[in-house]
């Protein structure tokens with residue numbers, strides 16, 4: 001009897017959170033490092049289907065960097081990264097597209113469908129949903145910067161009840177061009193801004209952003225991010241992630257969080273519990289008479 005009451009209590013506790021996010025769009029960046037085991041993948045799919053069933057609109061943007069590097073190594077092609085962004089030669093681009101748009105995108109899509117969703121797997125090339133141009137005048141090869149996202153098309157899919165699953169490959173709008181490789185964090189942030197998502201969640205393989213002593217930093221603003229990047233606390237693959245969080249919250253997204261994708265049901269823990277988990281990103285404090293208005297607004 002006690003156990004049954006506990007179960008009911010869990011559902012009751014979730015009501016305010018469900019109300020808050022009902023009808024809202026949540027972009028989830030599903031990093032390669034959070035896709036490691038079949039068990040975790042199942043839990044991820046269950047979370048996404050639950051969000052949809054309680055009236056939220058999840059949109060998935062996935063990564064797969066580790067799988068790309070693994071295949072490149074087998075093919076004896078060197079992986080090179082600058083500040084967390086891959087440098088993409090033409091042959092690397094072909095591998096990137098094969099792994100992201102082919103393998104990973106279709107696996108996530110069919111897993112979600114197996115769990116009862118209406119998921120649709122696409123890449124930024126489909127109907128040119130994501131357009132890009134070369135990053136830093138071609139210094140990164142076929143790695144691109146996003147110039148445009150067709151938010152209306154994504155919203156139309158959502159309105160039709162679909163869960164879009166988007167691979168971070170962009171169209172170049174040039175015939176016989178292989179397209180652009182976009183860091184998945186950047187793609188998630190740009191998609192979230194284009195559809196004015198309520199939240200963007202980045203699932204990764206660490207608790208959140210850590211300080212030099214390995215302690216979790218619960219919340220960061222843009223000044224903190226700049227300071228920690230400068231002193232080397234934030235490095236490698238965490239750089240595009242924090243930059244993408246800041247970019248999102250200054251461009252139409254209410255909140256951004258980096259959470260631990262290794263924790264089972266981390267999405268539900270973040271959305272349906274009062275404390276949340278991981279690192280949240282806040283717009284720079286607009287303090288007034290000691291009252292932090294921006295912070296209060298961010299907490300709503």
Ligand SMILES: Nc1ncnc2c1ncn2[C@@H]1O[C@H](COP(=O)(O)OP(=O)(O)O)[C@@H](O)[C@H]1O
Nearest residue numbers: 031032033204206208209210233234235237238
């Ligand atoms: N300050 C930091 N806090 C947490 N992780 C950091 C930090 N600086 C660098 N990292 C690294 O960033 C990694 C996450 O980036 P990445 O491997 O690209 O993940 P994903 O595949 O999810 O995009 C962490 O596993 C960690 O090694």
Ligand SMILES: CC(=O)N[C@@H](CCC(=O)OP(=O)(O)O)C(=O)O
Nearest residue numbers: 032063064065085086182183184
């Ligand atoms: C330009 C760039 O860095 N592209 C990434 C795209 C995949 C990705 O970002 O995957 P994760 O989210 O798992 O790291 C790459 O080629 O690895």
